Amino acid sequence: xxxxxxxxxxxxxxxxxxxxxxxxxxxxxxxxxxxxxxxxxxxxxxxxxxxxxxxxxxxxxxxxxxxxxxxxxxxxxxxxxxxxxxxxxxxxxxxxxxxxxxxxxxxxxxxxxxxxxxxxxxxxxxxxxxxxxxxxxxxxxxxxxxxxxxxxxxxxxxxxxxxxxxxxxxxxxxxxxxxxxxxxxxxxxxxxxxxxxxxxxxxxxxxxxxxxxxxxxxxxxxxxxxxxxxxxxxxxxxxxxxxxxxxxxxxxxxxxxxxxxxxxxxxxxxxxxxxxxxxxxxxxxxxxxxxxxxxxxxxxxxxxxxxxxxxxxxxxxxxxxxxxxxxxxxxxxxxxxxxxxxxxxxxxxxxxxxxxxxxxxxxxxxxxxxxxxxxxxxxxxxxxxxxxxxxxxxxxxxxxxxxxxxxxxxxxxxxxxxxxxxxxx
RNA sequence: GGAGAGAUGGCUGAGUUGGUCGAAGGCGCUCGCCUGGAAAGCGAGUAGACGGGGCAAAACCUCGUCUCGUGGGUUCGAAUCCCACUCUCUCCGCCA
Numbered sequence: 001x002x003x004x005x006x007x008x009x010x011x012x013x014x015x016x017x018x019x020x021x022x023x024x025x026x027x028x029x030x031x032x033x034x035x036x037x038x039x040x041x042x043x044x045x046x047x048x049x050x051x052x053x054x055x056x057x058x059x060x061x062x063x064x065x066x067x068x069x070x071x072x073x074x075x076x077x078x079x080x081x082x083x084x085x086x087x088x089x090x091x092x093x094x095x096x097x098x099x100x101x102x103x104x105x106x107x108x109x110x111x112x113x114x115x116x117x118x119x120x121x122x123x124x125x126x127x128x129x130x131x132x133x134x135x136x137x138x139x140x141x142x143x144x145x146x147x148x149x150x151x152x153x154x155x156x157x158x159x160x161x162x163x164x165x166x167x168x169x170x171x172x173x174x175x176x177x178x179x180x181x182x183x184x185x186x187x188x189x190x191x192x193x194x195x196x197x198x199x200x201x202x203x204x205x206x207x208x209x210x211x212x213x214x215x216x217x218x219x220x221x222x223x224x225x226x227x228x229x230x231x232x233x234x235x236x237x238x239x240x241x242x243x244x245x246x247x248x249x250x251x252x253x254x255x256x257x258x259x260x261x262x263x264x265x266x267x268x269x270x271x272x273x274x275x276x277x278x279x280x281x282x283x284x285x286x287x288x289x290x291x292x293x294x295x296x297x298x299x300x301x302x303x304x305x306x307x308x309x310x311x312x313x314x315x316x317x318x319x320x321x322x323x324x325x326x327x328x329x330x331x332x333x334x335x336x337x338x339x340x341x342x343x344x345x346x347x348x349x350x351x352x353x354x355x356x357x358x359x360x361x362x363x364x365x366x367x368x369x370x371x372x373x374x375x376x377x378x379x380x381x382x383x384x385x386x387x388x389x390x391x392x393x394x395x396x397x398x399x400x401x402x403x404x405x406x407x408x409x410x411x412x413x414x415x416x417x418x419x420x421x422x423x424x425x
Numbered sequence: 426g427g428a429g430a431g432a433u434g435g436c437u438g439a440g441u442u443g444g445u446c447g448a449a450g451g452c453g454c455u456c457g458c459c460u461g462g463a464a465a466g467c468g469a470g471u472a473g474a475c476g477g478g479g480c481a482a483a484a485c486c487u488c489g490u491c492u493c494g495u496g497g498g499u500u501c502g503a504a505u506c507c508c509a510c511u512c513u514c515u516c517c518g519c520c521a
Contacts, residue, residue, distance in 0.1 A: 038477090048490060
């Protein structure tokens with residue numbers, strides 16, 4: 001959410017952001033409502049001031065019963081009007097909130113203008129895509145042949161877009177979760193969190209999933225619970241409606257969670273394999289930082305995520321998202337894309353964003369710059385560190401051998417009792 | 426699921442015969458005095474949001490409104506009375 005005062009005073013900037021991000025938001029209507037609301041608010045407050053004053057008078061003096069009765073009579077009418085005005089104000093607030101919650105964040109000046117992913121900018125690349133003396137297999141074929149992925153049975157148990165990991169597959173998933181958590185807690189200074197996988201609508205609104213992306217989330221029927229689409233939601237809301245001390249910042253959290261996405265609107269895309277699932281695992285990094293630090297914290301956050309891929313020896317590139325591909329809540333975003341041999345292309349495996357004060361304002365997360373000073377909104381950031389399922393896919397495909405076995409990256413071998421490859425049983 | 430208790434400012438904790446209560450006291454914190462420095466002691470200050478005005482202005486000053494879990498109701502007036510909901514705690518039952 002944007003600061004209403006900022007919107008009021010900088011309508012042009014907001015308009016540009018709406019256009020750049022192609023968001024449907026009626027800014028003019030919002031500004032008009034804002035003007036009318038303030039006019040009504042002033043009239044209402046005047047009446048309340050009158051009522052408060054007269055009520056105090058009634059409470060103080062006691063002897064002149066006739067005068068008191070007359071004042072009560074008068075205030076009864078005033079209270080009726082106040083009630084009407086308050087109802088009007090509530091209607092303004094509701095309609096304004098409706099629009100304000102759909103205003104996108106303002107892009108950082110460094111964000112390249114553009115329409116879609118074709119306009120994203122490659123910042124750097126790491127590693128060299130492997131060359132094969134044979135035709136590389138897609139990970140779903142490799143996984144089924146190794147007996148570690150079973151999509152037919154996943155379909156039977158749950159449906160399409162679900163995965164079933166068996167044997168070494170399940171162990172690989174678990175090894176990657178532990179490896180990433182160990183790395184980020186041990187080397188990068190993050191505090192580990194294990195959050196609820198269901199959250200209420202307040203949390204979903206706080207991070208920006210609601211109201212705009214309601215159809216992307218799974219909702220529990222008959223209750224105010226949503227399955228989390230990412231650990232970003234529970235972890236960012238950890239400090240919802242809190243005022244933190246400047247000395248506490250920056251706060252860095254890492255959380256493993258399952259993630260649940262309806263993938264509405266993705267029919268027919270990535271229907272095979274682990275790339276696009278209704279449920280997948282992810283290790284997520286979340287930061288709470290002072291505004292002046294968020295820019296460099298995004299760089300270090302991205303570097304922390306990159307470190308995972310470097311240690312796993314997976315070739316990747318870093319893309320800077322253009323304004324049109326930036327998303328709703330982010331001011332600046334890097335995507336990490338890992339090389340997938342079967343597709344002959346890079347695929348997103350991590351997304352690292354600086355939300356500036358956009359989420360903090362929605363979720364009421366503030367900090368006090370110095371003791372005695374006014375509390376202000378801090379900045380939040382998050383990034384995948386990284387998506388587990390897509391990492392499994394990348395490992396299977398990049399490390400596959402002609403005989404169908406898969407070499408294990410060295411950093412994972414301790415999690416496999418020292419074994420160095422996956423082979424068919 | 427059954428029975429009971431409770432939700433107040435950064436924390437703790439008064440206030441429940443409705444009327445200068447946005448709220449005593451304590452702790453913490455900030456500033457000042459004291460000290461070679463620190464502790465102790467003493468003095469002052471210390472909730473948030475919104476709107477108007479001042480200011481080039483975030484800050485800051487000033488006036489006003491709202492907020493004592495949330496939402497409604499009664500009343501001239503509610504932290505205080507009534508209703509609903511949410512959450513927390515205790516006991517019982519059940520369960521991993």
